[in-house]
Amino acid sequence: MRLSADAVRRLVSEARVATLATIDPDGRPNLVPFCFALDADTLYSGVDEKPKATKRLRRLENVKRDPRVTVLVDHYEDDWERAWWVRLRGQAAVIDGARRRHGMELLVEKYPQYREDPPTGDLVAIDVDDWLGWSSSPLE
Protein backbone atom coordinates (compact mmCIF):
# COMPACT_ATOMS: atom_id res chain seq x y z
CA MET A 1 0.00 0.00 0.00
CA ARG A 2 1.12 3.50 -0.76
CA LEU A 3 2.28 5.47 2.27
CA SER A 4 0.92 8.90 3.09
CA ALA A 5 3.01 11.97 2.37
CA ASP A 6 3.38 12.55 6.11
CA ALA A 7 4.56 8.98 6.72
CA VAL A 8 7.06 9.18 3.88
CA ARG A 9 8.53 12.41 5.18
CA ARG A 10 8.80 11.07 8.72
CA LEU A 11 10.49 7.85 7.64
CA VAL A 12 13.04 9.68 5.50
CA SER A 13 13.70 12.22 8.22
CA GLU A 14 14.41 9.49 10.78
CA ALA A 15 16.50 7.24 8.53
CA ARG A 16 20.25 7.09 9.27
CA VAL A 17 21.29 5.90 5.83
CA ALA A 18 19.98 5.67 2.28
CA THR A 19 21.12 4.43 -1.11
CA LEU A 20 22.11 6.97 -3.74
CA ALA A 21 21.87 6.09 -7.42
CA THR A 22 23.69 8.24 -9.95
CA ILE A 23 24.19 7.59 -13.64
CA ASP A 24 27.57 6.37 -14.87
CA PRO A 25 28.97 7.68 -18.19
CA ASP A 26 27.89 4.46 -19.88
CA GLY A 27 24.33 4.86 -18.58
CA ARG A 28 24.54 2.22 -15.87
CA PRO A 29 23.33 3.05 -12.37
CA ASN A 30 26.02 3.60 -9.77
CA LEU A 31 25.00 2.83 -6.17
CA VAL A 32 26.47 3.86 -2.86
CA PRO A 33 25.08 4.08 0.68
CA PHE A 34 25.10 7.59 2.12
CA CYS A 35 24.25 9.54 5.24
CA PHE A 36 22.11 12.62 4.86
CA ALA A 37 20.04 15.25 6.62
CA LEU A 38 16.59 16.25 5.37
CA ASP A 39 15.40 19.86 5.42
CA ALA A 40 12.12 20.65 3.65
CA ASP A 41 12.52 19.04 0.21
CA THR A 42 16.30 18.82 0.25
CA LEU A 43 18.68 16.07 1.33
CA TYR A 44 22.16 17.22 2.32
CA SER A 45 25.04 14.79 2.15
CA GLY A 46 28.75 15.02 2.77
CA VAL A 47 31.62 13.29 1.09
CA ASP A 48 33.85 12.15 3.90
CA GLU A 49 36.40 10.61 1.63
CA LYS A 50 39.87 11.48 0.56
CA PRO A 51 39.87 13.61 -2.60
CA LYS A 52 42.67 11.55 -4.12
CA ALA A 53 40.61 8.39 -4.16
CA THR A 54 39.30 9.16 -7.62
CA LYS A 55 37.17 6.06 -7.75
CA ARG A 56 35.11 7.25 -4.83
CA LEU A 57 34.37 10.60 -6.36
CA ARG A 58 32.54 9.01 -9.24
CA ARG A 59 29.19 9.94 -7.74
CA LEU A 60 30.24 13.60 -7.91
CA GLU A 61 31.44 13.36 -11.47
CA ASN A 62 28.18 11.65 -12.34
CA VAL A 63 26.10 14.36 -10.70
CA LYS A 64 27.98 17.11 -12.50
CA ARG A 65 27.34 15.41 -15.83
CA ASP A 66 23.74 14.36 -15.11
CA PRO A 67 22.13 15.75 -11.93
CA ARG A 68 19.22 13.29 -11.96
CA VAL A 69 19.46 10.98 -8.96
CA THR A 70 17.27 8.37 -7.30
CA VAL A 71 17.37 7.64 -3.57
CA LEU A 72 16.04 4.63 -1.71
CA VAL A 73 15.35 4.55 2.02
CA ASP A 74 14.24 1.13 3.09
CA HIS A 75 13.55 -0.97 6.10
CA TYR A 76 13.70 -4.74 5.94
CA GLU A 77 12.29 -7.26 8.36
CA ASP A 78 11.89 -10.98 7.95
CA ASP A 79 8.28 -10.28 8.77
CA TRP A 80 7.65 -8.81 5.34
CA GLU A 81 4.43 -7.23 6.53
CA ARG A 82 6.59 -4.80 8.51
CA ALA A 83 8.98 -3.89 5.70
CA TRP A 84 8.72 -0.57 3.89
CA TRP A 85 10.60 1.54 1.41
CA VAL A 86 10.63 5.09 0.13
CA ARG A 87 11.92 6.12 -3.27
CA LEU A 88 12.87 9.71 -4.01
CA ARG A 89 13.81 11.32 -7.29
CA GLY A 90 15.50 14.65 -7.57
CA GLN A 91 18.28 16.83 -8.84
CA ALA A 92 21.67 16.82 -7.16
CA ALA A 93 24.29 19.54 -7.09
CA VAL A 94 27.52 20.28 -5.30
CA ILE A 95 26.88 23.27 -3.08
CA ASP A 96 29.03 25.97 -1.55
CA GLY A 97 28.81 29.17 0.47
CA ALA A 98 25.82 29.68 2.77
CA ARG A 99 24.08 26.63 1.45
CA ARG A 100 27.07 24.45 2.24
CA ARG A 101 27.27 25.87 5.77
CA HIS A 102 23.56 25.18 6.30
CA GLY A 103 23.91 21.60 5.10
CA MET A 104 26.96 21.07 7.29
CA GLU A 105 25.08 22.30 10.37
CA LEU A 106 22.26 19.85 9.70
CA LEU A 107 24.65 16.96 9.19
CA VAL A 108 26.60 17.67 12.36
CA GLU A 109 23.34 18.00 14.29
CA LYS A 110 22.03 14.66 13.05
CA TYR A 111 25.28 12.65 13.19
CA PRO A 112 27.42 12.93 16.33
CA GLN A 113 30.12 11.18 14.30
CA TYR A 114 30.53 14.34 12.24
CA ARG A 115 31.19 16.46 15.32
CA GLU A 116 34.59 14.86 15.79
CA ASP A 117 35.32 14.41 12.12
CA PRO A 118 33.29 16.71 9.87
CA PRO A 119 33.15 15.94 6.16
CA THR A 120 36.01 17.78 4.48
CA GLY A 121 35.04 17.17 0.87
CA ASP A 122 32.21 18.48 -1.23
CA LEU A 123 28.68 18.73 0.07
CA VAL A 124 25.83 17.63 -2.15
CA ALA A 125 22.24 18.86 -2.04
CA ILE A 126 19.47 16.76 -3.57
CA ASP A 127 16.30 18.70 -4.31
CA VAL A 128 13.55 16.08 -4.24
CA ASP A 129 10.65 16.47 -6.65
CA ASP A 130 9.10 13.00 -6.41
CA TRP A 131 8.32 11.08 -3.21
CA LEU A 132 6.94 7.54 -3.21
CA GLY A 133 6.55 5.28 -0.19
CA TRP A 134 5.38 1.71 0.00
CA SER A 135 4.63 -0.90 2.67
CA SER A 136 2.87 -4.25 2.70
CA SER A 137 0.76 -3.24 5.69
CA PRO A 138 -0.21 -0.01 7.41
CA LEU A 139 2.67 1.26 9.54
CA GLU A 140 1.83 1.77 13.18
Add this chain to the structure above:
Amino acid sequence: MRLSADAVRRLVSEARVATLATIDPDGRPNLVPFCFALDADTLYSGVDEKPKATKRLRRLENVKRDPRVTVLVDHYEDDWERAWWVRLRGQAAVIDGARRRHGMELLVEKYPQYREDPPTGDLVAIDVDDWLGWSSSPLE
Protein backbone atom coordinates in the same frame (compact mmCIF):
# COMPACT_ATOMS: atom_id res chain seq x y z
CA MET B 1 39.40 -0.69 2.50
CA ARG B 2 38.52 -3.06 -0.25
CA LEU B 3 37.07 -6.36 0.93
CA SER B 4 38.45 -9.70 -0.21
CA ALA B 5 36.59 -11.72 -2.80
CA ASP B 6 35.78 -14.32 -0.12
CA ALA B 7 34.39 -11.71 2.25
CA VAL B 8 32.27 -10.14 -0.49
CA ARG B 9 30.78 -13.48 -1.44
CA ARG B 10 30.03 -14.40 2.14
CA LEU B 11 28.36 -11.06 2.89
CA VAL B 12 26.17 -11.25 -0.20
CA SER B 13 25.26 -14.86 0.47
CA GLU B 14 24.15 -14.05 4.03
CA ALA B 15 22.25 -10.85 3.22
CA ARG B 16 18.45 -10.99 3.43
CA VAL B 17 17.78 -8.02 1.20
CA ALA B 18 19.53 -5.85 -1.38
CA THR B 19 18.77 -2.85 -3.57
CA LEU B 20 18.22 -3.38 -7.27
CA ALA B 21 18.88 -0.58 -9.73
CA THR B 22 17.47 -0.83 -13.23
CA ILE B 23 17.40 1.84 -15.93
CA ASP B 24 14.15 3.67 -16.64
CA PRO B 25 13.23 4.54 -20.25
CA ASP B 26 14.38 8.12 -19.66
CA GLY B 27 17.78 6.90 -18.39
CA ARG B 28 17.13 7.52 -14.71
CA PRO B 29 17.91 4.80 -12.19
CA ASN B 30 14.94 2.96 -10.73
CA LEU B 31 15.48 1.51 -7.24
CA VAL B 32 13.65 -1.18 -5.32
CA PRO B 33 14.61 -3.43 -2.41
CA PHE B 34 14.54 -7.13 -3.25
CA CYS B 35 15.07 -10.54 -1.72
CA PHE B 36 17.37 -12.94 -3.52
CA ALA B 37 19.30 -16.19 -3.34
CA LEU B 38 22.90 -16.42 -4.50
CA ASP B 39 24.22 -19.45 -6.37
CA ALA B 40 27.73 -19.22 -7.85
CA ASP B 41 27.70 -15.92 -9.77
CA THR B 42 23.93 -15.62 -10.08
CA LEU B 43 21.33 -13.88 -7.93
CA TYR B 44 17.80 -15.26 -8.22
CA SER B 45 14.87 -13.06 -7.33
CA GLY B 46 11.13 -13.46 -7.40
CA VAL B 47 8.42 -10.97 -8.13
CA ASP B 48 5.85 -11.55 -5.45
CA GLU B 49 3.52 -8.91 -6.73
CA LYS B 50 0.21 -8.86 -8.49
CA PRO B 51 0.65 -8.82 -12.24
CA LYS B 52 -1.97 -6.11 -12.66
CA ALA B 53 0.01 -3.59 -10.65
CA THR B 54 1.79 -2.33 -13.73
CA LYS B 55 3.80 0.21 -11.78
CA ARG B 56 5.54 -2.53 -9.88
CA LEU B 57 6.54 -4.41 -12.98
CA ARG B 58 8.63 -1.52 -14.18
CA ARG B 59 11.81 -3.27 -13.09
CA LEU B 60 10.93 -6.14 -15.45
CA GLU B 61 10.17 -3.85 -18.35
CA ASN B 62 13.45 -2.08 -17.67
CA VAL B 63 15.41 -5.33 -17.63
CA LYS B 64 13.88 -6.47 -20.90
CA ARG B 65 14.86 -3.20 -22.54
CA ASP B 66 18.31 -2.90 -20.93
CA PRO B 67 19.56 -5.91 -18.94
CA ARG B 68 22.34 -3.99 -17.19
CA VAL B 69 21.65 -3.80 -13.47
CA THR B 70 23.51 -2.70 -10.37
CA VAL B 71 22.91 -4.22 -6.93
CA LEU B 72 23.88 -2.87 -3.52
CA VAL B 73 24.10 -4.97 -0.38
CA ASP B 74 24.94 -2.81 2.58
CA HIS B 75 25.17 -2.84 6.32
CA TYR B 76 24.88 0.37 8.32
CA GLU B 77 25.90 0.97 11.90
CA ASP B 78 26.20 4.25 13.74
CA ASP B 79 29.71 3.05 14.46
CA TRP B 80 30.80 3.78 10.91
CA GLU B 81 33.91 1.67 11.37
CA ARG B 82 31.61 -1.34 11.31
CA ALA B 83 29.64 -0.39 8.22
CA TRP B 84 30.25 -2.09 4.89
CA TRP B 85 28.77 -2.34 1.44
CA VAL B 86 29.05 -4.51 -1.63
CA ARG B 87 28.23 -3.35 -5.14
CA LEU B 88 27.51 -5.85 -7.91
CA ARG B 89 27.06 -5.26 -11.60
CA GLY B 90 25.53 -7.76 -13.93
CA GLN B 91 23.03 -8.71 -16.57
CA ALA B 92 19.47 -9.53 -15.62
CA ALA B 93 16.97 -11.70 -17.44
CA VAL B 94 13.56 -13.20 -16.82
CA ILE B 95 14.04 -16.96 -16.63
CA ASP B 96 11.83 -19.96 -17.21
CA GLY B 97 11.92 -23.75 -17.37
CA ALA B 98 14.62 -25.61 -15.42
CA ARG B 99 16.40 -22.41 -14.52
CA ARG B 100 13.24 -20.97 -13.01
CA ARG B 101 12.67 -24.14 -10.98
CA HIS B 102 16.25 -24.02 -9.70
CA GLY B 103 15.91 -20.37 -8.68
CA MET B 104 12.60 -21.07 -6.97
CA GLU B 105 14.13 -23.92 -4.94
CA LEU B 106 16.91 -21.63 -3.75
CA LEU B 107 14.49 -18.87 -2.81
CA VAL B 108 12.18 -21.19 -0.89
CA GLU B 109 15.19 -22.69 0.90
CA LYS B 110 16.51 -19.28 1.97
CA TYR B 111 13.20 -17.60 2.81
CA PRO B 112 10.69 -19.54 4.94
CA GLN B 113 8.19 -16.81 3.96
CA TYR B 114 8.18 -18.24 0.43
CA ARG B 115 7.22 -21.71 1.65
CA GLU B 116 3.74 -20.55 2.51
CA ASP B 117 3.45 -18.04 -0.28
CA PRO B 118 5.84 -18.73 -3.17
CA PRO B 119 6.40 -15.99 -5.74
CA THR B 120 3.84 -16.42 -8.48
CA GLY B 121 5.22 -13.91 -10.95
CA ASP B 122 8.34 -13.89 -13.06
CA LEU B 123 11.69 -14.97 -11.72
CA VAL B 124 14.74 -12.90 -12.54
CA ALA B 125 18.33 -14.11 -12.70
CA ILE B 126 21.19 -11.63 -12.41
CA ASP B 127 24.50 -12.91 -13.72
CA VAL B 128 27.11 -10.91 -11.83
CA ASP B 129 30.31 -9.96 -13.65
CA ASP B 130 31.68 -7.32 -11.27
CA TRP B 131 31.98 -7.60 -7.46
CA LEU B 132 33.21 -4.76 -5.29
CA GLY B 133 33.14 -4.65 -1.49
CA TRP B 134 34.14 -1.86 0.84
CA SER B 135 34.44 -1.28 4.58
CA SER B 136 36.08 1.37 6.75
CA SER B 137 37.84 -1.23 8.86
CA PRO B 138 38.70 -4.91 8.52
CA LEU B 139 35.64 -7.06 9.19
CA GLU B 140 36.06 -9.61 11.94
